[in-house]
Amino acid sequence: MGDRGVLLVTGGSRGIGAAVCRLGARDGYDVVVNYAARKDAAEALVAEIEAGGGRAVAVRGDVGVEADILSLFEAADRFGRLAVLVNNAGIVDLPQALADMSAARLERMFRVNTIGSMLCAREAVKRMSTRRGGAGGAIVNLSSAATKLGAAGQYVDYAASKGAIDTFTIGLAKELATEGIRVTAVRPGIIETEIHASGGLPDRVRDITPSLPMQRPGTAEEVARAVLWLASEAASYSTGAILDVSGARAILP
Numbered sequence: 333m334g335d336r337g338v339l340l341v342t343g344g345s346r347g348i349g350a351a352v353c354r355l356g357a358r359d360g361y362d363v364v365v366n367y368a369a370r371k372d373a374a375e376a377l378v379a380e381i382e383a384g385g386g387r388a389v390a391v392r393g394d395v396g397v398e399a400d401i402l403s404l405f406e407a408a409d410r411f412g413r414l415a416v417l418v419n420n421a422g423i424v425d426l427p428q429a430l431a432d433m434s435a436a437r438l439e440r441m442f443r444v445n446t447i448g449s450m451l452c453a454r455e456a457v458k459r460m461s462t463r464r465g466g467a468g469g470a471i472v473n474l475s476s477a478a479t480k481l482g483a484a485g486q487y488v489d490y491a492a493s494k495g496a497i498d499t500f501t502i503g504l505a506k507e508l509a510t511e512g513i514r515v516t517a518v519r520p521g522i523i524e525t526e527i528h529a530s531g532g533l534p535d536r537v538r539d540i541t542p543s544l545p546m547q548r549p550g551t552a553e554e555v556a557r558a559v560l561w562l563a564s565e566a567a568s569y570s571t572g573a574i575l576d577v578s579g580a581r582a583i584l585p
């Protein structure tokens with residue numbers, strides 16, 4: 333059993349979330365691997381963590397559905413004391429100009445990426461806030477370099493849904509600053525995961541690589557290391573901080 337409490341990772345079954353789960357288990361957290369559809373991937377990850385001597389459980393739940401979020405946190409309560417929430421679950425959509433976007437698309441984008449993260453944070457705060465009898469903790473949100481680039485002609489809805497996450501991170505950090513909970517975010521650049529294919533652009537990473545400052549995409553593990561540092565005691569004075577992990581992409585003066 334880990335000695336650092338429970339690390340709950342939304343969208344922990346694949347990509348960046350899975351890397352956070354793997355490294356978090358190695359760091360001594362008990363890991364709740366949330367997933368939406370890919371039970372196979374989540375269960376394989378749990379088996380991998382257990383084989384390495386860690387403790388993990390896979391819990392289905394769509395962060396776009398409040399009832400699912402409530403049962404996800406109840407499952408986490410049964411697993412142990414919540415110490416860290418990583419709001420990682422996120423979606424993109426097919427490249428489109430705003431003029432062609434449906435209201436349903438916009439609502440889904442914000443329901444999953446923004447409201448889902450806010451509702452998960454709400455449930456975490458209820459459990460972790462020292463003002464409410466909790467032992468404190470950390471919340472790390474996954475933002476995106478798109479918040480600074482805007483993603484014109486591709487998915488301005490996604491960029492805006494993540495821009496709201498940046499603002500939310502700052503506000504919630506201040507709101508909880510005396511309640512033992514630090515709130516931070518990571519802004520990844522182009523990271524090699526399946527998200528690009530799910531947005532209809534399977535070759536996006538390859539196509540964009542020549543324009544990246546470091547001439548390569550980042551890995552999920554490189555983002556995960558930043559997430560776990562922000563969640564750890566080593567980052568005890570970092571709250572409201574938004575860390576770019578983008579290989580200098582979208583870095584502004």
Ligand code: NAP
Nearest residue numbers: 343345346347348367368369370394395421422523525527
């Ligand atoms: P990914 O490879 O597509 O994985 C997405 C994960 O989120 C999967 O585990 C998926 O679960 C889960 N998920 C999707 N919708 C969900 C929902 N409604 N409820 C619960 N879980 C859900 O994505 P990724 O590239 O690792 O991205 C992770 C985060 O980083 C996202 O917030 C993304 O916006 C952000 N980000 C990524 C990049 C990049 O270049 N990759 C850049 C900037 C920011 P299933 O396995 O069940 O489908």
